[in-house]
Amino acid sequence: MNVPSEHLFFLSAGLFSLGVLGFLVRRNVIVTLMCVELMLNAANLAFLAASRMHSTPEALDVQGPVFSIFVITVAAAEAAVGLALVIALYRLKQSVESDSASEMKG
Amino acid sequence: MNAYLEGLRGLQPEIVMTITALAALVFDLLLKGRESRRVGYLTLAGLAFTAWFLLGQWGDSAPRTVFGMVAIDQFGNFFKLFTVAALAMVVLFVMHDQREREHGVGEYYFLLLGAAIGVFFMVSTNNLLLMVLGFELLSLASYSLAGFHKGDRKSAEAAMKYVIFGGLATGIMLYGMSLLYGLTGTIDLAKMGVEGGGLVTQLAKSPVPVGIAMVLILAGFAYKVSVAPFHFWTPDVYEGAPTPVTTFLAVASKAAGFGVMLRFLGAIFLRPGVADSVAAYGERIGLLLAILAAITMTLGNFAALRQTSLKRMLAYSSIAHAGYVLIGVACMTEQGFGAALYYLAAYYFMNLGAFGFLLYFEGVNGNDSVESLKGMGFKAPLISCVMVAFLVSLTGLPPTVGFYGKYLLFVEGVNQGLYWLVVVAALNSVVSLFYYLRVAKALFLAKPAEREAAPAPVLTGFVTALGVATVALGIYVLPLVAWAQRSLDVLRG
Numbered sequence A: 001m002n003v004p005s006e007h008l009f010f011l012s013a014g015l016f017s018l019g020v021l022g023f024l025v026r027r028n029v030i031v032t033l034m035c036v037e038l039m040l041n042a043a044n045l046a047f048l049a050a051s052r053m054h055s056t057p058e059a060l061d062v063q064g065p066v067f068s069i070f071v072i073t074v075a076a077a078e079a080a081v082g083l084a085l086v087i088a089l090y091r092l093k094q095s096v097e098s099d100s101a102s103e104m105k106g
Numbered sequence B: 001m002n003a004y005l006e007g008l009r010g011l012q013p014e015i016v017m018t019i020t021a022l023a024a025l026v027f028d029l030l031l032k033g034r035e036s037r038r039v040g041y042l043t044l045a046g047l048a049f050t051a052w053f054l055l056g057q058w059g060d061s062a063p064r065t066v067f068g069m070v071a072i073d074q075f076g077n078f079f080k081l082f083t084v085a086a087l088a089m090v091v092l093f094v095m096h097d098q099r100e101r102e103h104g105v106g107e108y109y110f111l112l113l114g115a116a117i118g119v120f121f122m123v124s125t126n127n128l129l130l131m132v133l134g135f136e137l138l139s140l141a142s143y144s145l146a147g148f149h150k151g152d153r154k155s156a157e158a159a160m161k162y163v164i165f166g167g168l169a170t171g172i173m174l175y176g177m178s179l180l181y182g183l184t185g186t187i188d189l190a191k192m193g194v195e196g197g198g199l200v201t202q203l204a205k206s207p208v209p210v211g212i213a214m215v216l217i218l219a220g221f222a223y224k225v226s227v228a229p230f231h232f233w234t235p236d237v238y239e240g241a242p243t244p245v246t247t248f249l250a251v252a253s254k255a256a257g258f259g260v261m262l263r264f265l266g267a268i269f270l271r272p273g274v275a276d277s278v279a280a281y282g283e284r285i286g287l288l289l290a291i292l293a294a295i296t297m298t299l300g301n302f303a304a305l306r307q308t309s310l311k312r313m314l315a316y317s318s319i320a321h322a323g324y325v326l327i328g329v330a331c332m333t334e335q336g337f338g339a340a341l342y343y344l345a346a347y348y349f350m351n352l353g354a355f356g357f358l359l360y361f362e363g364v365n366g367n368d369s370v371e372s373l374k375g376m377g378f379k380a381p382l383i384s385c386v387m388v389a390f391l392v393s394l395t396g397l398p399p400t401v402g403f404y405g406k407y408l409l410f411v412e413g414v415n416q417g418l419y420w421l422v423v424v425a426a427l428n429s430v431v432s433l434f435y436y437l438r439v440a441k442a443l444f445l446a447k448p449a450e451r452e453a454a455p456a457p458v459l460t461g462f463v464t465a466l467g468v469a470t471v472a473l474g475i476y477v478l479p480l481v482a483w484a485q486r487s488l489d490v491l492r493g
Helices: A005-025 A029-054 A063-093 B002-010 B012-031 B037-059 B074-095 B106-123 B128-146 B153-184 B198-205 B207-224 B234-240 B243-270 B276-305 B310-331 B334-365 B381-395 B401-415 B419-444 B457-475 B478-492
Strands: B064-066 B070-072
Touching: A005 A029, A005 B153, A029 A063, A029 B153, A063 B128, A063 B153, B002 B012, B002 B064, B012 B037, B012 B106, B037 B074, B037 B106, B070 B074, B074 B106, B074 B243, B074 B334, B074 B457, B074 B478, B106 B128, B106 B243, B128 B153, B128 B207, B128 B243, B153 B198, B153 B207, B153 B234, B198 B207, B198 B276, B207 B243, B207 B276, B234 B243, B234 B310, B243 B276, B243 B310, B243 B334, B243 B478, B276 B310, B276 B419, B310 B334, B310 B401, B310 B419, B334 B381, B334 B401, B334 B457, B334 B478, B381 B401, B381 B419, B381 B457, B401 B419, B401 B457
Parallel strands: none
Antiparallel strands: B064 B070
């Protein structure tokens, strides 16, 4: 079975759109962070698909896989910081809805 | 082996910064949170060392790349020196913040240094991977800094908004980068636009995917420098974060965002040997940026008009200033980039000074409303007079550094035929006069206040020094202009 690289790009575009849509629609901060993760993973998939496209049977293009490994690390760090801040907010407001975080306006 | 050592020598400033950051963390642990001021002195010493190494690199002029990724050149040097200078000021602010005493502030310095290391790497590389890593290091440290006062509702809210929108921006930017890599087959910016590079073939085929990738990547940068439509986190985060952190975000983080934007655009579109089709495409990107610049400055200035909090007003003013700097970027010429660099240097003096003034009066009044400043000009005359100089400079009136910065931007805008943008910017400067002068009016054109202002000689001294520089460099403009021009060596190859 040989999946064309274009299909992988379409899949990643779909994932990315789902992430953006979820980010805009959902009010729960934790779900919002999950949507960000979805977007990062869409980028990973696109990196790997691009690497596959640029590789030949003799030479693998390693830039894409290396980039995606770093993106996974970055995503983990971002989730750690993000969730820590959500907990800090939850302690103060007893809620993780983004509507509850509306003290500052204007 | 020799090449390896030679490479390490190029990274001396980064190495010193990293050691300082780790030392600050360990030192704070040893002190167990007491006398965290000593950690501040350690940080300042580390910054002085870093600046010394950076000034050493200033002399050797040939741009080079070490370890295949880190570009050592005057452009990166400009932003590194800028960051070190801004960070030193922020550290001094932290040490003299009246309200910071009750919190353990040791980690403050570690996080600030971590953010600065991120800046160092993101502004000095042509490699997308290292750019992202530096960008993220800066972002993650900034998120934590914004939420540093865990018990404060505003601070916690600010940090959460920052991390959520920051995550969105990172996601968008990374997706754009993955597309750009897919289209060009390389993550080295310098190899994309030159004759025979991946971007040339792609543009010949179809410019649409390139456009999508560019817009997505620029969205990530636009978020960092708070350009519309990615500015909406700015006022809330600036208001909620502790004031020294706000200063860091408004000065160092914003300049770094512009640094990475200029590096990105310069490396792809303006480097010598770039194909004609790529250069022509760059001009279309410039037009997009010009439109964003007009929207950003108008939005920032009009929103600032109706603010009652000085801190929030400065947040909107920083959005407006991002719009002004973007004029220089939108020109997509060497002179335009030079004007943008000059304006950023000018912005350093006037904005740091304004935030220093804000910090002082937060300590005196306990809040940051413009109302509470009424008549205080007579109680703290020196810092208030200096503040008037900052306000004049932020408006862009002579004889200050802000005036010459705007003059350079407008001249280059006219040279590039962006008349409409220059007109919009000039009208915006008039609008900004109203809200800046409202602060001056509150300070001096009211009955002297009953309250006394406790003196803070050290803070006042530093703010006054910034004020003197704001006026002096506005009259004697050559050193900064020469520095900005020198720093564009990346565009000359």
